[in-house]
Amino acid sequence: MPELPEVETIVRGLSRHVVNRRIQNVEFLWPGLVTGDAEEATAHLRGQRVTALRRHGKYIVFELQRRRSKSCLVVHLRMTGNFIVGGDPGPHTRAVLHLEGGPALVYHDIRKFGRWQWSEQLPHRLGDLGPEPLEISQEDFVPRLRARRGMAKALLLNQEFLRGLGNIYADEALFRARIHPRADSAKISKARAAGLHAAIRNVLSEAISQGGSTINNYVNSEGSQGYFQLRTAVYGKTGEPCKVCAAPIRRIIVASRSTHFCPRCQRR
């Protein structure tokens, strides 16, 4: 479900409830949630103090410490994972994280795609991720984009290129930059690549300020919804008139994902 803005919203909402608190207990209601053995993970997590909570692309990293030894709990929400502070467990609750002196974190995940992983060091996978889209400079982004070839949309979805973009914000950024989703990234002009850099920054920061997008059932950690879905220009707007030129928005498949664009504003 969540892309960078939704994960950022969740992390901001969770931080004040978890940072500096100690994990009292973890209940895995669906043992497949955690990679490895659930009992072993529970034993490791009990008694750990959460020293920091960070977002790394679409990953949530709980930094942990017990005495001198540091470790971390890495969570990826995938399509339908979510944390609610002090919520009531329901049919889709997969885990409950009990914290000393604070409300429990209830983890829901309808489709069971999300994963929790405990480890002593940051998993290598996180090291393979590309830069944060809101941190990379235009000077670094433009040559990085033009050095790759393949369809622009596929590149934006590739977490090794940039970490955090997903289907909604990839479509919205390409629309704002007037780039066809199937455009070859190597052939995008420097000016247009600079425009894409700005478009990505703008769409992500606007979405964060709106608390992310609530398409189906996403809510933030306090249980309220985001509002950016009301502002999308192309995502989920198939057949509706383009806000700029009034041509009907089209839906095609790119990189095996449903892709929305304006055939007039985004020419190949």
Next chain:
DNA sequence: CGAGTCCTGTGT
């Protein structure tokens, strides 16, 4: 590259 896989729910 695309297709299949992991899952469950919703809308047509």
Next chain:
DNA sequence: ACACAGGACTCG
């Protein structure tokens, strides 16, 4: 009954 869903891995 079927298509589709905010993700990402594995395979051919």
